[in-house]
Amino acid sequence: MTYFEPQPAPAEVPERLTDPFAEGPPHPLARRAAEELKGFLRQGGLDLHALDAPGQGKMFGVLVVAAPDGRIGYLRGFSGMLDGRWRVDGFAPPLFDSIARDAFLPAGEAELRALGERHAELTEGAEPTALRASLAELTARHDAAMDGMRERHDANRGLRHDARQRLASREVSEEERQVALHSLAEESRADAAERQRLEVAHHQEREVLVSALRALDTERAGLEHLRAERSRQIWRRISESYVIPNARGESRTVGSLFAPEPPPGGAGDCAAPKLLAQAYRHGLRPLALAEFWWGASPLTGGRHAGAYYPACWSKCGGVLPYMLEGLSVELGSLPGAGPGPVEELRLLYEDAWLLVVDKPRGLLSLPGRHEPSRDSVLVRLQRRETKETGLQVVHALDPETSGLLLLARDPETHAALQRQFARREADRRFVAWLDGHVAGDQGVIELPLRPDREDRRRHLVDPLHGKRAVTGWRVAQRSGSRTRVSLWPHTWLPHQLRVHAAHPLGLGAPITGDRLYGGDDARLMLHAEAVTFIHPHTGERVELECHAPF
Structure with missing residues (x-):
């Protein structure tokens, strides 16, 4: 373990473990530890040349911990293998039982090699x-x-x-x-x-x-x-050789955590599970986690050297909840987003068939399927009047995105509005600040997208299997290292604007505050600024605008 020098003041130390799945910047202590690790990597503390090859970067992580004597320090870890090795001095070891693994894996790998050679x-x-x-x-x-x-x-x-x-x-x-x-x-x-x-x-x-x-x-x-x-x-x-501990001193195999389905490849090999297991092994109390990407971006984009990312749901989603049992954890928190309730909705347009609201940042458009009463635009409007039982959101906005949200009061109006957007008879305009310089002044991005099987919250560019996604853009302002742009989605896929902005074949500059695709600020600078459509019942052209709060 590496101890902080000087030791942080008591007020700087979190009382509970910060949520490893939360969006937003890491806890300040975790960030301090991560920046120290980045400095170590930059100074050549390890031979990392292989990570500079296209698509060969990887995730590193730090876990801030409290020792039994009260001193605060941190552990270091990496995902998978590093330079062909599972074990590297100064980093958390893997979770599998080496003796059990060595009892069958060499023979199994030799058999697979022989089959591959014959093939x-x-x-x-x-x-x-x-x-x-x-x-x-x-x-x-x-x-x-x-x-x-x-x-x-x-x-x-x-x-x-x-x-x-x-x-x-x-x-x-x-x-x-x-x-x-x-x-x-x-x-x-x-x-x-x-x-x-x-x-x-x-x-x-x-x-x-x-x-x-x-x-x-x-x-x-x-x-x-x-x-x-x-x-x-x-x-x-192999999955049965991974021993996953929790804070209560219990343990299970990674296979049992995903049963009856087989665990995904690499489950248990991410930095976060390794770090938590190392803390439990040495009687250390976990306080804050930070994970960042190092090396070349993946071939599909979406990861940038030095940027912070939350734990992935596809692999860690089946492992970390069990490992956190017995700990006091800020699950559902959003570190750095700021305290206090989400702002109230502002109604901008309403008639017998539809309405348009200004959705504040931090509020869901729709409640989750398994949480029908969770705070969201739809739940708030349904509570306003009992007659709002038929409300449907035409196109949902991400929780972190603010701005105009269009809702229909009946299925016919909802279908008519969606047809208008599909035919480009209706239009939406977003505004965003991007971290970086954008070449050119305007254009159209066409990069097909699909969900990331490794992390269900993210989407990737995939020319072969992705769905068509098209975004128009125009530079509105340049200020230092940032660029303000207007964005027109011609199609509507999840995270379309965020991926098209961040990807090297798109604008090559992530939206400020977009922690999933490259930013690390507390606030996502993306706002639905304008909407234009033909009223399905009156035939009038409706144009609404709501300026961004940034």
């Missing part, structure tokens, strides 16, 4: 390569023979045509004509029979090689199935 032999080895070459040579020889026969048959056909023409112009008996025509027909049938015999002969020759290749394909498919099944079996055994 490679069946795909690109000497035998399939020779068979494919022989088949190509045979096919070329067959094609040449068929071409030669076809030319000869074409010549024969021409001769028969000429013979029929001469026969038609000569004075011969009907019997002589029929004999001559029958002879020509026999010649034609002979050519057809020759072609058929050659095709059969070619097929039989090819079938020897094709059957041999088909047998290799069958063996390869069987190997693929066997390798996949053995991989699943080995991963199940």
Whole structure:
């Protein structure tokens, strides 16, 4: 453990562990520890050249802890392996039982390597390569023979045509004509029979090689199935070797925490679980966690060197809640967001069919499916009047995003408004501050998006599997290292504006305060500033504007 020097004042020390899943900047002590670790990494404390390769960066983390004597310090950790090693001096070790793992993993890995090598032999080895070459040579020889026969048959056909023409112009008996025509027909049938015999002969020759290749394909498919099944079996055994402790002194395997589904790959290997386990192992009290990305960004974008990110739900969501049992934790908090209740809604437009509100930052648009009474725009409006039971949000805003939110009072109005936005007959304008300089003054971003399977809260650019996402933009102001832009979403996918701003192929500058995609300020500087639509019932054009509070 590394102790703080000087020691923090009592008022600087959190009473409870800060929420590892919370958005917003880390606790000041955790940030102080993380910045010290970043300095260590910058000074070459470790050989991290491999992390600079495209897509090879990784998450590091620190956990502020209190020692039994009351002194405050921190632990250091990293996700997965570092430079091919699970264990690095000065960092939290992995959670798996090395003895149990070593009892089966080397043999299992050797078996998988052998299966992989045999699969490679069946795909690109000497035998399939020779068979494919022989088949190509045979096919070329067959094609040449068929071409030669076809030319000869074409010549024969021409001769028969000429013979029929001469026969038609000569004075011969009907019997002589029929004999001559029958002879020509026999010649034609002979050519057809020759072609058929050659095709059969070619097929039989090819079938020897094709059957041999088909047998290799069958063996390869069987190997693929066997390798996949053995991989699943080995991963199940690996997951049982991970011992996950909690603050009450209990422990479970990572496999049991995700049962009946198999745990996702890498579950238990993130920095946060390693750090908590290290704290429990040495009798240290966890106080605050911070995790940051170091090295090259992932190939899909969404991570930036030095930026802070909360714990991921896809892997840590099944591990950390158990590890935190027995601790006093600020679950559901938003460190740095500021105390006090969320502002009241401001109603900007209302009639019998729809309404528009100015949603304050920090308020959900909709309650969660499993929390129908949780504070949100919809719940507040439904409580206002009992008749608001049919309200539907046309397009929800993220909790951190402020601005205009359009709601319909009946399904018909809701469907009509959504059609207008889909056809671009209606329009929305957002305003945002970006951390960075944006090249150019205006343009259109088209980057397809899909959910991040590693972290369900995030979305990634994926040209192959992503859905079409289009955003128009225009620079409104440049101030120092920041750029103020107006954004027009032509499509409406979750986090579209945030990803299009942050991604290198988009604007290359994350929205200020966007902790998911690169920023680390307390406030997300994204505001729905204007909305324009044709009223579905009156036909009037409605234009509303609400200036950003930043």
